[in-house]
Amino acid sequence: MSTAQTRRKAPAGERVADWADGRLGIYSLAKANMRKIFPDHWSFMLGEICLYSFIIIILTGVYLTLFFHPSMNEVEYHGSYVPLQGQLMSEAFASTLDISFDVRGGLLIRQIHHWAAIIFLAGMFVHMMRVFFTGAFRKPREINWLFGFLLFVLGMFTGFTGYSLPDDLLSGTGVRFTQGAILSVPIVGTYISMFLFGGEFPGTDFVARFYSIHILLLPGIMLGLVVGHLILVFYHKHTQFAGPGRTNKNVVGMPLLPVYMAKAGGFFFLVFGVIAAIAGIATVNPIWVLGPYRPDQVSTGAQPDWYMGFAEGLVRAMPGWEINLWGHTLVLGVFIPLVLFGLFLAIIALYPFIESWVTGDKREHHILDRPRNAPTRTAFGVAWVTGYMIMLIGGGNDIVATHFHLSINAVTWFVRIGFFAGPVIAFIITKRICLGLQRRDKEKVLHGRETGIIKRLPHGEFIEVHEPLSQEQMYTLTAHEQYKPAEIGPTVDENGVERKVKGSEKLRAKLSDAYFGEGAQIPKPTAEEHREITSGHGHH
Amino acid sequence: MSSQDIPEENLPAQQSAGDDGHGHGAVSVPDDKHPFADPGLPPHEHRIQDVDERAAKRSERTVALMFTVSMLATVAFIAAFVAIPVDKSVYIFPLGHISALNFALGLTLGIALFCIGAGAVHWARTLMSDVEIADERHPIEAGPDTREKVFADFKQGAKESALGRRKLIRNTMFGALTLVPLSGVVLLRDLGPLPEDKLRHTLWSRGKLLVNMNTNEPLRPSDVAVGSLTFAKPEGLEEHDHEFQNEIAKAALMIVRIQPEDIKDKRELEWSHEGIVAYSKICTHVGCPISLYEQQTHHVLCPCHQSTFDLSDGARVIFGPAGHALPQLRIGVNDEGYLEALGDFDEPVGPAFWERG
């Protein structure tokens, strides 16, 4: 400060910054982060789509709370939507109609809110798959992977509770399903149901209760997780794809100020703009044609929003097993899908830990894998996605049946068999494709790129001209790591005493062999191979 | 997880990193030993805007145009908000008859936001520096000194607290901390009543008339034709009643008439009146109002999860995830010729639950 006094007075901006630094220590923060480097790749922006749609959801959600009445009091509707005038409905439904028809711009905000939610969840799904298939979940990012996974799961439930709030016929049917599923839980099911609904279904409490879960509890937790997620992204620095000059010890890209500030900030407006335009063009959840909820009414095509479609598919595909024993009922037909839903999601959440156990690798990884270079992981991921997608089809089996002129029973059987067969087939095919691509990369490194130019040699033979790769390309194609299968190690110690080999060790050796053993990866081209070929033919 | 850790040297080394110290994006020259060595960051290439001031000027104008369009769109948004009535409908191909206000607001807001973003990104892409910078990473793990210091500090603190030595304090503290959340759990008790036998009973009882949902009139056998489908509620239950939703959720009834000779289930025929059968409308799977009745096959399908029941055979499940048949209500005709219930359902309606038995 003393030097500043001797000089002319600092500009206002600097003085404000000084003031803040004196209280918050922002300079050391800025020093570390202002020119933080972010690598450029479109797939690294998937997370931004999620973040921005989350912010959009919060902004529009706050607006909606100003008009929405989370009450199940029965009222007679006398608003501007003619086909419902005089109908009995809950205040929640009536106020949603008012937002849609009487509040100027209310319909737009409602539709932005709902479209953003659909896109938020879809974005998280694709973002998660990007992280999975490139191996970005490896050390040190396992915890951030879990944060992201939790965000996806919480997002599903936040979406579901929000979808239930208008108390329309479709969402009410969904709530009824939830209640039925809760009843299937052994021993405590009926108690949970009574406590959640404040008595028998539907009661007069669930809208208010779901409301506080939807606007307070779940988004609060999510906000915390989002902040944690972002702090960790900053702290770990972003991963990058292999390439010339890009190593595990650096990060290459553009600085936060100004390029990333402009790109990421601009992208927020782009995302908001696209979603606003969609909300101006396409209807989402037109509750006015669905009508108010009555537990004795239903419409065909009763589906949840897409992110619950997987659970819906599990429930639809399940055979109706029910066991009655000693005066009790075990409702397996509903309870098994409920458990499977959790297990299927848990598998992908725990995968990073399984893989790191199999590889035994405790080093940090900042260079992303190309999916082909981790064939077993990629095949596993594709198998998981296949199972997920088949159940998504199962969740819409009636729509599939009517639009492709199929029997709904046949579609259901396809889903039942497909859920088991599909992932296995997908695993095998994906692994073969990965190995094929690895082989092609190796060919390219050793023999060069096919140019498509056919040359006729003096003695009449036709050959295709191969152009050798540039040094950059050769490095990029050979930069990946290849693990060797882990062995069980000596079973006899130096004193000749046989030690017991644990089951877990054997399992790991087996898995490791499946991951990295013969036939599970194509060995990278070696310097010797390259020398042999290049010296044999001579350079072009 | 495993007793045997995989030794570090068994892990693959990264190409050209590690051994020769070329790890930091430095240029390494390929040689016979390392034909695939990292050539390092490629030299920066200039964009058109970097070398041609006119191109840069064009970019500047494009960015400014974007921001201007955004301003205009915001003005249009406000104008639309003020000028267009909330109930005005317009036909716009291919969207259909849509709300003029919603469409106008959505598009103007969309353009206003999108153009800010597009302007900023175009600015960043064409005018801001695009020189790639390599930033070093530092290991996340702390060095051994830090690690030791932390553990030493912790031990010191733990020792000073005497938590390990004064076991009485420790145990009672754990006890208190374990018990205190219980008050929170207890407070949840009044979220709802206990189940008791609430799920076992409905409004139906002996002598209650079957009232047509559509006309609100009690049904006579002659009203119900073969092949028709009718929904009924118990007499006395009105839509305005406070308990309507809870009661209809259990009492809703689906009535069809099947030629008595087509009814395969003996009890079903017994509980019917001249082939008129009354089944619970609530699916036994998870409680959707099931009612997709196919009058030729007598199958009834649930629109939620496709459980299919055969109404001519005791409503047994013939497809889908439902675990048991739809409950049948025993009906008869009273002295005045109206259809009446001969009691409540003899089993709980709707989804199965643990205590159902």
Add this chain to the structure above:
Amino acid sequence: MFAPTSKAEADETAQSLTIEEGKKLYSVGCASCHGTGGQGTSDGPSLVGVGAAAVDFQVGTGRMPAATSQGPQVPKKKNIYSQAEIDQLAAYIASLGAGPAVPTEEQYGPEGADIAKGGELFRTNCAQCHNFTGKGGALTHGKYAPDLEGVSPKHIYEAMQTGPQNMPSFPDTTLSEKNKQDIIAYLDAVNSSKSESPGGLELGGLGPVSEGLFGWIFGLGGLIAVAVWVAARTAKAKKS
């Protein structure tokens, strides 16, 4: 005194002529499946007592005559009879046994009906198969409830009254004439070419499945396209 009687007689003659014509049409187009006297065969049900309304619906919507080999359900197709011929056929079938008559315009016309009540009735009786605005839906084994858009009010009325194919009937005793009118008025309001869809594109009116697809393809797909632009390298100046 004479005139009315002769008029009645004339009507009767006209009526019997119509039936005669209908019988001829019947023996050409229908008898092979439904039997020469409408008693039914293994290929088609008996038509005794189905009434004129059923004929008007089945032939008027082109469902009858059906193709010889049919799938799980006889679909709607182009009607090949004129309305006069359909009336003759209907008169003949009606003469075989009493059944519901073809409704008049006062019965099915949506004027003066209660749309909101119609909506409630539609959700109680119809939406479970035909979806909340009558877009149709799946039934078992390839059968389906058809989309109701563009179906004339008369045919909707007749369908409710007679219960074609696997659709149950909703006779006047359980769903009154007024109820049916309300339902038709509701459908006219929410599922016709002039129905409003305030929020924009209706996306088929199918609910969350089409919304999800739209959100993925145009929402997320569009945003990814934008992201590709944001992250792409800017064109480099050509090396000179």
